Structures are given as C-alpha cells and as structure tokens.
Amino acid sequence: MKIRTLKLQEAHKPSSAYGAANGSSFCSILWDQQARHLVTASSSDSGISIHDALLPSTTPKILRHHRDGVTALALSPNSTCLASGSIDNSVKLYKFPGGDFETNITRFTLPIRALAFNQSGSMLAAAGDDDGIKLINTVDGSIARVLKGHKGSVTGLAFDPMGEYLASIDSMGTVLFWELQSGTILHTLKGVAPNTGLDTSLVNILSWSPDGEMLAVPGLRNDVVMYDRDTAEKVFTLRGDHLLPLCFLSWSPNGKYMATSGLDRQVLIWDVLKKQDIDRQKFEDRICCMAWKPVGNTLAVVDVSGKYGLWESVVPSSMKSPTEDIPQSSKKTNGLMLFEEEGQEPCSSGSLGDLGEDSIGESGPPSRKRIRKRSEFDEDRSTENTIDDYGLLPQRMAPKRAREQLDKGANEELRSTAISVRSKMQEAFQPGVTPVQPGKRRFLCYNMLGTITTMEYDGYSHIEIDFHDTSRGPRVPAMTDHFGFTMACLNENGSVFANPCKGDKNMSTLMYRPFSSWANNSEWSMRFEGEEVKVVALGVHWVAAITSLNYLRIFTDGGLQKHILSLDGPAVTASGSKNQLAVVTHASNCLPSNDQVLEFHVFDIRNGTRPSRGRLPLSPGSHLIWFGFSEEGLLSSYDSKGVLRVYTSQYGGSWLPLFSANKTKKSDENYWVVGLNASKLFCIVCKSPEVFPQVMPKPILTLLDLSSPLASSDLGADVLENEFILNNLHLFQIQKRIEESSSDGRDTTDLDDEAFSTEAAQDRCILRLIASCCNSDKLVRATELVKLLTLEKSMKGAIKLVTALKLPNLADRFNNILEERMLNETKDMSEAAGVAVNQGSGLGRNGTSSEVSSEPSCIPSSSTTLSAPHFVKKVVNRGEQKGRSDHNQTAREVQPEAATRGRSTELRTTAAAAAATAAGNEESSRTSNPFFKSSSTHEGPAKESTCQRPPSNPFKKSVK
Amino acid sequence: MAGQSCSQLSLFTPDEVEFMAEDELVEIVPNLRMDSLNFICGDYGPFYPQIAIQVPLWLALALKKRGKCTIRPPQWMSIDNLTQVLEGERESHAFQSLPFHYVEISRLLFDHARDDIPEIYMVRSLVEDIRDVRFHKVETNLENFTASAVTWKNMAAMEVNIIRAFSGRALQAFYRHENEQLIPDLDRTQDRQPQNLNDRPRRNLRPR
16 A cells, blocks of 8 residues: 655644653644634644634634643634634634634643534533543523533534434443433444543544534444444444554545544545545654544644655545535535436546645555445445435435425525524514624614613623613613523513523523502512523503413512413413513424414403414515514514515404515615514615614614515505505504494594595595506596595596596596496485485485496495494494483483594594585585484384495494 | 995904804714704704704704704714815816805804814814815915906805905906096996995904
8 A cells, every 4th residue: 555645844843842741742633614724723722723724824823712732623604703712721712814812712620632513603612631521602601501411521512413412422432312402412432432541632532424414433343333313322343454443533525525634644435325545644753633524535634753744545436425415404415416427427526636636646555445445436336326224324214305405495595694503493582682793782672662781791781771762661770681581572561581491400480670650669579490490571550571481471560370281282482562562482393395484463461361362474594583563452473584574454464564674675674573563664774784773873773664575566655555545444443443443432532533634645646646547547446446436526626537537438437437436325314314204215226236236346345434433433333322312311311422523523624625515515414424323223223234335334333 | 145245345353254154064973863844945854863864054063062962063074075186176277066155054064063074183184175275276376366367266265355355356357448438437436445444343343
C-alpha cells in the first residue's frame, strides 16, 4: 500500500509547556456550512483560528477569549454561531464567521471536553470532567437540563439528527443514550469503547450517521461499532487495518463513507455499506480530529501537534461523491431520486477535487484498488436492485426514509426559524412577544395599549411597563424580576407575568400586578408544581393561564382561583378582551403537508359560556403568529404567510381573510401585527430580514388598509370592490350590534347613526361601481348593484348617472326597480296600517313576490343592506314586548323611541345633505310606523313572514 | 405679514420668516389620545398614541414642549441626504434642491426637538455647513448681478430674504438707467420709502 503524504500546516503550536503529558494535545477542526471557513483549536492553545478555506495562505483570524487551551468546538447548523469549550471551564459563544464574542454561555467547575449543537441550533450540549451534561438553550442561555449519569469525564456528545436523543460517551468507554424530551437514560452501554484513561489528548468520541439510524462508536477491537438508533443493539462493525484503537471517526455528509483515525497514525476511509476500507493514509503524527467538507470531496484533518491539512479527493472519483444524496438537506436531491440515480449513474461524482486528482496522476495501487472496488460496486448494485438480501437496516429503511426526508426538506425553512426541535406542531406563544436577543431589551407584550419590555442581566431581569398614551395610562414603576418572566400581558387594570420552569428549583410562577387598588399589597402570585404556564391572558376582572397540563386556569383579579377547565389540546396562544377569552389549541398533530391543525375556543368568563369554537384556518404551510381581538372586539388572527383573518358570525360563524401582506407588501418589508380596527390594520413595519421590532428606537405603528383578497376582475375597479365588501361587512356588524343592544333594551341611536352613515358611504361606493360597470359595459352587474342601494336618493342618482352616460335602456330598468321598491314600501305601510284591509294588498303582494323571486340570487344579500336599521330595531323590540305581552309598556316604550327617532331623522336629513322632500315624507311616515306595526304583530306572524320586504326579515328571524 | 414691514420692499426679519416656516407640515408621533383639533388653517387629528400624523410645525413644537409627542425628522434631514447635498453644493454652481424653509425648520428642530434627531451633532454641523456654503454662494452671485440673468433656482426663504432688499432696488436701478424719463417718479418714491420704514413701530415677535 502506497502511503501518500499530505502536507500539514501548522495552526497551533504543539506546546509542551502546558499541554498533555506526552507533549501532544487534542486539537479540533470544523468546517462551516458552506465550506468557506475552517475552524481549528488546540487544547494547548487558548486561541481559536478561523481559516479562510478559499484563501489558505491568508493568516487566520484568531479569537483569544479563553484563558486556557480550547478543547471543544461546535458550530451551529446554520453556521452563524460558534461555541467553544476550554480547560478554563467556560463555554463561550461567538458570532460566525465574524468571530465577535457574544457571551459566556455557561461555566463548569472542571474543564470542558465536548460540545454539540442540536439540529436546529436551539440547544447546545456541553460536558467535560464535571459529572453532568448541561443542555443549554442557545437563545437565552438558560440551562434546560443537566443530565447526570456518567462516571468519568464525558468526552463525546452527539445529538441525534432527528432530535430525539442525545448520545454521550465518557473516558471509561461507556455510552449513554438520553431521551431529550424527558432527560432520562434510555440505554447504557458499559465499557463498549476503549478506556482512554487520563490522557486528555486522546478522547472517546461517537457520531450519529447523518440519517440518524445508527450511532458509530469506536470499539474495543480497533474497530468501529454501529449501534441501532432505537434499540441500541449492535448492528455491524467496521473492522480492518487499524492496528491500534481508534481516536476519531467522522461520517461523510451523505453517510456512505466514514473516516477513522487510529492511534497507529493511520486514517482510513470506509465504504460503510460494504464495511470495507477504500483508502488510507499514514501521517507523521496521530490525527485527532477530522471533518468532511460539506460540499466537495475533501477531508480536513488536524493532528495532535496542531498541524492541519486538507486531504483532497478522499473518495475515489469512480465512486459516489461523499456529498451526494445528503439525507438531511433538500438542496441536493429530494431523496426519492435515491434509487433511480444509483441505477443510472453510479459514478456521478464530479467535484473539482476529482479532476485535480486525475491530473496530478496518482500512483498505481490506489487506482488499482479503485477498479476492483468499482466492479464490486456494480455487482452490488445489481443485487441491491433485484433482491434485498443484504439485510442491512439502512437499505431496507431507505424508501420509507426517503419519503420522510422529502417532508423534512419542505420543512427545512420552517424549522430553521421554529423553536421546536422535532415536533412540527408550533410552540405556545404570547401575542406581541419578540424573541430573546442577547444584550438587548425585548418586548414581552406589545398591544394597542402599551408595552411590557424586559432586559436580562446576570441572574435577574429588569421589566418596564409603558403605556402608549402617556396622559391616561397609570405610571408603573419598573420592577426587578428574579423569576425570569417570559410571558406577560397588559390591560388597563393590571399586568400578569409568568415564567416557564427552569430545572427543578425554579418553578413556574404566575404573578399579577394590578395598577391601582384600594388595598395594599394586592399583587399576588401562584406557583405550579409539575406544571408549566404556557400562555397567559387578561381581561376585565379575570386572569387566565394555560398550563402544560392543558388546564385553563381562571383567576379573579384578586387572586381567587375561580375555574379550572381542561382544554382539548396543547395551547398555542390566548387572548383576552373584556369578558371574552379566546384560546387557540392544537387539535391534532400536523398534517403531512405541515399544516398546523388549530382550534379556537371563545369563552365568556362572566357568564361562564362558550359562545363559539371551531377550527382556526391558516394559510397552507404557515403557522399562527398573532392572535387577538380587534378594537371592535372581533376575533382576529395573523399567520406567517401574512394573511389576516377576522371571525364573523356570517355564514354561521366563519373567518374572513381581510388582509394579505403579499398583496400590499413592498418586498423588503415585514409586518408585525399589533391590532386592527374596522378598516385599518395597525402594525409595525420591519425592514425585510427583520421580522420583529426592536424596543429602541421606539417603534411606530403604521396603519394599513384592510383589503379582501379579491380576484382581479375585468372591471378594473379593485379599490371600489374592496370598499364594497368591507362596507358590507361593517354594515353587517353594526346591524348585529343594533340587534344585540336593542334586545338588551339599550339605546341604539348612536348605532343607528353609524349604520346610516355607513349605508350612505356604501351607496356612494355602489354608485361609483355602477359608473365603472357602465363604462366597461357590464350592464347586468350594474342592475344588480342598483338593487343594493339603500337610499331612494341614491337610486335616483343612479338613474341620473346612467341617463348622463346615455344608456336609456338601463335607465328604464333602474326606474322599474325604483318603482317596484316604492310600491313595496307603500305596501308594507298599508299592510301595517290597515290590517283589516289586508286582502286588498294581498293581491299586490303576490305580484311583488313573484317579481322578487324572478330576481337574481343576489337578493338575499341585498336584503340586509336594504333593511333600514330602525326597522330592525323596532321589530326586535316588538318581538320582545310581545313575548312579555305587556301592552301598556309597549305604548310607553314606543313613544320615547318615536321621539328619538324624530331626532335621528333630523340628523340624518342633515347628514344626507338635503334629501329629497319625498324621502322626508317617507321618513316621517316611517316614524309613525311603529304604532301601526305594533298592532299588526298581534295579528299573527304568519302573514308577516310572507312579506318579501327586507325590513321584515329580522322580524321573521325573531319570530322563529 | 407684509403689513408689518415695508410693503414694497417686502423686508422680513428672520423671526418673521421663521414664523412663516412654522406652517410647514412635519410628522409627529403623539403619545396621547386626542380628538381632532379644528383650526382656522385646517383640522388636524384625531391623534392616536404611537401613530404618526402630519401637523404644522408650530403645533408639533407646542405638543413637543408639553412632552406629548416626538417629532420625526423630515426625510431630507438624514445624514446621507445632507452629505450628498453638501457635496453637490460644493461642487456645482447651482443650488441643490432643499425645502424652501430648510434653515428655519432645521433651526427650530435643533432648538426644540434635540432628542428626536438621531446623531444631532452630525446633522447640525451638516446643515450649518450647507447653509454657509449657500449663503456664500448667494453673496458671490450678487457680485455679478445683472438685470438680465436672475434665474436662481432652489433658493430658500432665508436666502431670498437676504438679497430681497438689495436685488429689488438693484433691479429698479437697472430699470431707471434704461428709462431715463421715469427717474423723477422713482426718486420720489425711493426717498419716501426708507422714512416710512424707519418710522413705523415694529412689533417684535415673541421668541419661542
């Protein structure tokens, strides 16, 4: 076997001054994700070197923050964060590739030996000579868990690529499988790896195969042993020409090859499937760390004297490139291609390195070997395709896995931002919260009323509460928080805080602080044992907290534990407004298409009822990012695809999409929703890479117009069509409110006025729509629109308009519609007035009803628009009074209402800006209407129900 | 306005120019909820906390003094834009386009809304530099002032105000030299005018 020599460059001085006993030190080497940088460190050197892989001659950037040798390096999966562990007992985080020091994320009492990031980069595991493995949230630096179980010093850590397990190995050769969710030991493999004793330059390591199916551990017989992911049973071993125990192993990015280095100073490259070594190289010194280049066919090695080098074209060009078919990433292949590709072109590797190798003209033996291998490979392929007699787990699993990976590929983008590791179900969040940024103040709560901000210091946080309206809101002193609150909610009366549990000693706590109270010391707190608060919400005189046990706990603002309800699923978020609490929960696991399955429940806390519940719609592939009530009290949601939805009772309760960021967005802006009212969305505009605002400088709310996602119509009047839909919605809501408040017996004059002005606005909008319809020759649509007009005056305006546009045909039609409408109105009146003479009007009514039924289907929706609001009110009032059958009271109530009516009529006439005198007469006749009508109701609703005139529609409802 | 000073020469004091500049609109972010304000000059509001709105500068300053709003510095007052303008002023002979009242607006904002302008020292020195360069330009332009070529674009209110008296009279002088017969009339008015100007008691504007 020819031994190729690889030139190594010195990166770190092989210091014997404070290195290990035999003058060698453990060195580490890493590639970043794009293979632009190489990071090296040595346990005898306190500096970490970042080499530019593209320009190897440039002097590396050296980070000197540790006070002693660096024993462990880890790079987050997206290569933005570098972690280093040192003999000086600290773990530090740096920005990458810049190398700016970020934080001392944790400290041990003894040297660190191993570091590992999980697949999403949200968690860092650190271990060393201490007896516990610390799992650290990289986001906030909190210790999520301490895993204790190893007897010796832990030298190797590996997160399972699927995010379920952590494998660790100690210097005595014991391997432990940890379940991350619970922090328990699943399997203990005692003494499976060599005992490295006290030589710190020799460490036991272990590594998951990139597909997560196997764990590779150095064995006792100078081999590599593969353990099954779930059962921890030995699957097979890679045994060959290593003469001494292994000191490092590394999987190629696609998991087909493995590089191992031994104490015998050899590095072997293995074909893992065939369990055979395909190449080897002998080095001057022991190679203590290796890293495959993530793109290309290169292995970076570093030896115990601190010299590093790049072994180009590791895998012969006749074989698949080590970066082909990388299981995890969706970039290269989609997984399903796996077999097809193998069948078509087994030698499809084509990296630059291969070319280089061929041109240099390598010596004989390796190439001979390559030829032999190739023939074997061909055989191999044929058997593989015909019959699956290998019995190897990875192959059998392949099709299934490929499909899974396809899904994973689709999630990749989501996962990089999502907080969760494995579960694609979105985590609980508080509306209006921004993520933790080290060293910066962040929002715990941002709503239309004010903000709660927090700033983390060593061991405590500083919380400030500010109201937007400085003149009205109470001044709240800043507070120091020793709990580490991460959830908060704010309203006029008080604020509520909660923290998740951190470890055993720090229990989850809920705290309520009223802003003003007649009694001293009226703030209170609750602690939860074995339970964790996930979401909090606040309303008038109640506080709600949803916990990890899916309990909805409702407290009064005095701290009385009033209700505890069990929710259907894990909470996503919650929001409170006045009496109403809206909760979003997961209804089930995600769909395979990665759609969240969410459900919402609205609770009325004061009455103890649940007025509505149902599915919460989201855009495909998105997740919920904001949830709350509009200024008018309508439930609203905003998803990550930028669609705002509002819940209405139309169509028996449904969500209307009222805003889409894609439609309005300038490409470099993200909208961070704060709230909305009937026509505007309040949000904070963030320049594109940013998705959330910073506390300083104080963000400014931007108002965006709500807009339905209309289809691009041939009319070219999108603005008007949008206005039309929004007005309709608005009108519907006002009428609903009028109904509600009149059934409560409250005064509805204001609402009536509002309804009238909305109707007037809607008429203006319709008139303009009619104009644009006429201009683009859509006469049928224009006729439909005319039927939707509310005021007689605007109908006349429409007729005038079409006459001016020289469409006499249409004008005739409009005239007919107007006459018909007038006829109906007078009929209604006569019907109301003369109950005795109803047979006379009966004929006419039959006539109109046939006419009406011949009208297009737009009529039902028009009926709501047509109905004058006061009619609705009257009718409902009457229904109620009839129920009480108190005639005297009827008379008494109707009279003051007639008076108010008179006033509102006046108002209206001014608002309508000189309504026609005919209309005035009509109004006055309407004023007298109730008296007549009230008598008619005694006659029986059956007759009324046949009436086609829209105002009677609500009455029909009330009768039923 | 012009009634206070000489109607013909239209001389304004800097205070008066500043007073006029206060009608310019600026964007503020109120920190209180307030209904619409109805003024002779128009209706402004309603005001919602944390939502930007356009109001006249005088209103903005009044609110600012009471701590009810923050003023958003206008677009042109960014360091980028100002450095660009300054370079342009130094390089070319022409005036760069700036708001008509840039001197007054910047002055008022520097005096009253110091905390709302990011990197105020930089902005301030830039604006002062620009002003100096432009004033200097105005003065050098006056040296070769002729009746035929008075097309100075983009001059700001303060700059116009400096040369208003001079250029008016200079133009008249040119006119007089060209039309000899009109001399007596003009002389008479010319004689009367300065007296009027001086006799008249001027009301000083209340300083802000």
